Amino acid sequence: MGCSASLPDRNSVRSTGLNNAENGGSPDAKNLRVKLVLLGDSGVGKSCIVLRFVRGQFDPTSKVTVGASFLSQTIALQDSTTVKFEIWDTAGQERYAALAPLYYRGAAVAVIVYDITNPESFTKAQYWVKELQKHGSSDIVMALVGNKADLHENREVPAQDGIEYSENNGMFFIETSAKTADNINQLFEEIAKRLPRPSVS
């Protein structure tokens, strides 16, 4: 019965970005390709937002994300440019926090999600904002998203708190509901509009 006979893993602690060459937008000004990462506490609905955006689906049974899932979706803007989002939907569990740089390195967009019925998740969102300000790309576009807006009767994080925090940190803010699809497409369209465009030479 075989036991390990091979080389110990020397690379495991190293965490470089995910193939930087492929990210950060293509030179084609009409067809952008951007790496987007979703961050936030577990259970705030990151995967639900992505699946609503990419597949138009909503599954109320919670499926805990492991590591990170990769999905992509292309949208067309009114000015006839297309934006292909390559989305890293990260796991919110604590054990993956140390590995987050693996997924957000080289990202052009970070979507930080919290649950409007859960103040702790709002605190966690602020942690992610600070982490990205410290370690993310300097020109990263950040969006703060208050999800589960359909549960407004259980709201514990006032929209005003989200607005103020995002204004102070130069972020774009929106409240969404993956369940009702409210504001999901708007979120991504708004991000697309804010992307830095490569100049056509």
Next chain:
Amino acid sequence: MSTSSLSTSSDDELNSNRNPNPNTKPIDDELSLASITLTESNGNGSVNVNDQNACGQVEVDVEGPSSPTSSGYAGERGSSSEGTSNSRIDDDDEIREVINDDGFVDGVRDARAAPWMPGKRHVDEDDASISWRKRKKHFFILSHSGKPIYSRYGDEHKLAGFSATLQAIISFVENGGDRVKLVRAGNHQVVFLVKGPIYLVCISCTEEPYESLRGQLELLYGQMILILTKSVNRCFEKNPKFDMTPLLGGTDVVFSSLVHSFNWNPATFLHAYTCLPLAYATRQAAGAVLQDVADSGVLFALLMCKYKVVSLVGAQKASLHPDDMLLLSNFVMSSESFRTSESFSPICLPRYNPMAFLYAYVHYFDVDTYLMLLTTSSDAFYHLKDCRIRVETVLLKSNVLSEVQRSMLEGGMRVEDLPVDPLPRSYMSHRLSQHRLLTDSPERFRESTVGIGGPAGLWHFIYRSIYLDQYVSSEFSSPISSHQQQKRLYRAYQKLYSSMHDKGIGPHKTQFRRDENYALLCWVTQDFELYATFDPLADKALAIKICNRVCQWVKDVENEIFLQGASPFSW
């Protein structure tokens, strides 16, 4: 491998109507509420424990589990909390009720009717709940400071007192320079496993052998390492009271699925993996493209269909332990999110390198079939994604995926198909596939054979190839058709396995055991292990003949049921 054959003349080796398992030795002392088996960790002396109260008995064993000797020790009943009440609740009627409930259902009867549901159940319970205490098999993971980490049933946080008691038992014995392995309390066994700062405990009245339960705890620990790596120990060095539960957030399903697999997956005690039956050329095609991918810097490439291997390839010198494969496939299959889209996740293979993370690219081709590409490089995602696209293209072109689907539907070896008369080799070698071609409608064929079983009352068999680290298990058919019957049979195999591998009295070559449920025959050679189940009234001499035929059959179809040339995994 079939140069050896089992002959009827070796009858003297076969013990019929005898149970050679020393673990079933009854406790003589009627008054004893608990008997404790201790093994000195340094193995060089007797254990001298002071007489505290006369309600128990300790079996001290310094040489191994084979010959427990009794001393007049009074069992440690621990503190007054519920945790030590195993000995006490044993006197209650409610427990007797459970015992009468019979040995094949863990917990309550709901398992009998409903199919197994993933995830943790009965979270509302704690150690004060009668229903919780009635559960037949508990698993606990706790820290050396007594903090709960995982419990199969009930809410971990509510079980803090119970955990503390388990910790107290372990540290009481450790303070004496010793180590507690097993506590027997009536029909209950409490099995302990200490892994540095992590303690694992199983409390069971399922009558499984100690070695099996200990092996299950080892797998449970391995599953935890797969998720966190062994470097989690450092958290305890920094802070002995470290609370590990948040680190395992969302992994209940992984553990409960593993615990469930102890009931149905023979890989959990055979320490071998099994392959999906496929035509040799089909498996070769899959292997070739995986080899391609492995050559481009992938450490392991595995194509699996549920728990069965389609093909797997490792980089040079890299070997994959069957237990790691079990834990990895359990992790992937029980985590629903892998099915949603392609994923890239850190995982650790405990037998490969328990200290470091590897990165796993996981992609499902269809509901059952998935590809796992493991690498040491954390930035290899796009490369692995390209590899997957290449693999997928080849698999589709060479019809591997549709063949896999077909094999899933058709199933594997059936005892009914065991060739009755020796046939010419040319025919035999294609027996498995020819049968398929001959029966257009396998469903109808199966129905017609319900209740018959194989020749000479053969009901089921498992064949484990030692060099390949692989096993093949026949499909279940009547009369072993219900989930409970299958579970009971696996328990019987488990018992057989551990008695055959008993270090004290073994290893054995053959064993024939007959009880009211089955006649079991086990045959171990250098090359293989065969476990066969017969009708309890089956004739022994005939059963032996049939076993020889099963081995021949397996050899004849080995190219279809085993992954050949996977020697790097079984050196």
